[in-house]
Amino acid sequence: MKDKKPILSQTPVVIGLAILCNALWGSAIPFINLGYKLFAIPSGETATQILFAGCRFFLAGALTILFASLPKKTLVRPKRENLHMVVKLGMLQTVAQYVLFYIGVARTTSVKGAIIQGLNAFVAILIACYIFRSERMNRLKWIGGAVGVAGVVIMNLGGDVSGGVRLTGEGFLILSMIASACSAGTIKLFSAREDPVALSGWQFMLGGAIMAAVGLLLGGRLHPTSLGAPAVLLYLAALSAVAYTVWALLLKYNPVSRIAPYMFLQPIFGVMLSLLFYGGADTPLLRCGAALVLVCLSIVIVGKGQQEA
Numbered sequence: 001m002k003d004k005k006p007i008l009s010q011t012p013v014v015i016g017l018a019i020l021c022n023a024l025w026g027s028a029i030p031f032i033n034l035g036y037k038l039f040a041i042p043s044g045e046t047a048t049q050i051l052f053a054g055c056r057f058f059l060a061g062a063l064t065i066l067f068a069s070l071p072k073k074t075l076v077r078p079k080r081e082n083l084h085m086v087v088k089l090g091m092l093q094t095v096a097q098y099v100l101f102y103i104g105v106a107r108t109t110s111v112k113g114a115i116i117q118g119l120n121a122f123v124a125i126l127i128a129c130y131i132f133r134s135e136r137m138n139r140l141k142w143i144g145g146a147v148g149v150a151g152v153v154i155m156n157l158g159g160d161v162s163g164g165v166r167l168t169g170e171g172f173l174i175l176s177m178i179a180s181a182c183s184a185g186t187i188k189l190f191s192a193r194e195d196p197v198a199l200s201g202w203q204f205m206l207g208g209a210i211m212a213a214v215g216l217l218l219g220g221r222l223h224p225t226s227l228g229a230p231a232v233l234l235y236l237a238a239l240s241a242v243a244y245t246v247w248a249l250l251l252k253y254n255p256v257s258r259i260a261p262y263m264f265l266q267p268i269f270g271v272m273l274s275l276l277f278y279g280g281a282d283t284p285l286l287r288c289g290a291a292l293v294l295v296c297l298s299i300v301i302v303g304k305g306q307q308e309a
Helices: 011-026 028-038 046-072 080-105 110-118 120-130 139-155 167-190 196-217 228-253 256-278 285-308
Strands: none
Touching: 011 028, 011 228, 011 256, 028 046, 028 228, 028 256, 046 080, 046 196, 046 228, 080 167, 080 196, 110 167, 110 256, 120 139, 120 167, 120 256, 139 256, 139 285, 167 196, 167 228, 167 256, 196 228, 228 256, 256 285
16 A cells, blocks of 8 residues: 655645745735835835835744744744754855845846746746756656746746846845755755744744844834834735745755745736736736736646656
């Protein structure tokens, strides 16, 4: 009799949770922009943006640890010999990724940012195969990745992609994407020896504290203009706590290339939610539909490639 698959490896569970994570991540940019408005943060205030991000991730870590500790009636924390994992993840996944991301977003167009963000899934697969050597690349994974990238590009056709490339704009977004992909492989590696929930919570708190301290030292200050401001900050913290914890658990029980293709959905959710929040009489419904079809096809092709590998 075959051993039953862990629940987090079962296909319906993987699909549902991966879509949930990317829907939450897709809602982040609209809410970040809303947070900038409610905290009166101008686009050029890099120090305050880093402070805002640091507060978000410190709260995300606190919420993760709180919700994990309550059922166990004891404080969830990593083993002492694994504290180095918290430091490495905090510096890579939170500090490096999001300092680069927040600065890059402020210095590039939303269209180019969305296209670069859409490459995350493919880069995660490439790094898992060629850097961490945790799985094998094959023809179907290449094809599936290319189809997913095409879906993201189609979603953004007609936008402003001119203006060249700047190191502190598109360059930082690309570096942020690489840091994100490396963190996925690192989480998978570390979660074999440590509770991924504990890792997520404490690395968020560490990384968030560092970012908040840097933002304050550089002169950043938060000035909420309404009661909605802290509510938006709390939502951003909660979505990070839920999405990254669930994603870390999925990475523990599945190959990176099985769940990474769902990341192609993230910019599509972002565009759709932005249109829902801020309106848009000229909503590109045909492009949205075509992009969604290509992304779903990409997920299927890469899944077949994973089975073949």
